[in-house]
Amino acid sequence: MSETMPPGEAQVEIPDPDIVRAVFGPQEPIIRAYAEILATRGSEWGLIGPRETPRLWDRHLFNCAALLSLLPHGCTVADVGSGAGLPGLVLAIGRPDARVNLIEPLQRRVNFLELAVAELELGDRVEVLHGRAEEFDPGTGFDVVTSRAVGALTKLIGWCLPLVRTGGAGGGGEILALKGVGAQAEVEKATKELRKARLSAEVLSVRADPRTASTTVVRLRRTVRQERF
Numbered sequence: 001m002s003e004t005m006p007p008g009e010a011q012v013e014i015p016d017p018d019i020v021r022a023v024f025g026p027q028e029p030i031i032r033a034y035a036e037i038l039a040t041r042g043s044e045w046g047l048i049g050p051r052e053t054p055r056l057w058d059r060h061l062f063n064c065a066a067l068l069s070l071l072p073h074g075c076t077v078a079d080v081g082s083g084a085g086l087p088g089l090v091l092a093i094g095r096p097d098a099r100v101n102l103i104e105p106l107q108r109r110v111n112f113l114e115l116a117v118a119e120l121e122l123g124d125r126v127e128v129l130h131g132r133a134e135e136f137d138p139g140t141g142f143d144v145v146t147s148r149a150v151g152a153l154t155k156l157i158g159w160c161l162p163l164v165r166t167g168g169a170g171g172g173g174e175i176l177a178l179k180g181v182g183a184q185a186e187v188e189k190a191t192k193e194l195r196k197a198r199l200s201a202e203v204l205s206v207r208a209d210p211r212t213a214s215t216t217v218v219r220l221r222r223t224v225r226q227e228r229f
């Protein structure tokens with residue numbers, strides 16, 4: 001459902017308020033403020049296409065929010081190629097217990113992310129990092145590394161794995177890559193890279209809410225064999 005906008009302006013989707021409350025709870029005002037930022041400045045800066053604003057919630061916000069249930073409590077997250085903050089800012093809003101790092105190589109997008117973080121008052125637990133994933137020293141690593149529309153698994157493995165926490169419960173952290181209908185084919189194509197990195201791949205179908213569309217996620221974890229080294 002969309003509201004009517006003045007001529008020449010894109011229509012902006014009005015989400016079901018019951019679903020927004022069910023997914024984001026007390027964070028509803030913040031996610032709505034972020035949606036407004038995306039629909040206005042995000043569109044003006046070319047980060048959200050004009051054809052995307054009429055389906056902003058279903059195609060982007062709820063799509064990313066499907067990851068919320070997969071995040072461990074109190075986790076650290078690195079969002080690689082964060083762009084307009086999808087999924088990184090959605091996760092930071094929906095999970096106040098998480099600390100999120102938004103990694104983005106393009107200065108224009110970094111500027112957008114910094115302004116959004118400031119306006120949403122998330123600076124105490126969200127950091128914007130300017131550069132490519134491979135340029136950062138993650139220290140002990142992140143519990144979860146996310147990506148959306150960044151690249152094929154054959155490339156993502158090399159970019160994301162060095163950021164993932166090693167050791168500890170479960171053998172370390174994991175990669176959550178949002179994908180489309182070709183997810184399984186990507187996994188099969190990346191067999192060589194997965195084997196070399198000693199990663200297991202699981203294709204998941206998750207939803208932000210039973211009333212929203214499903215999101216396909218490829219979850220990569222180190223195999224048991226890797227834990228012995």
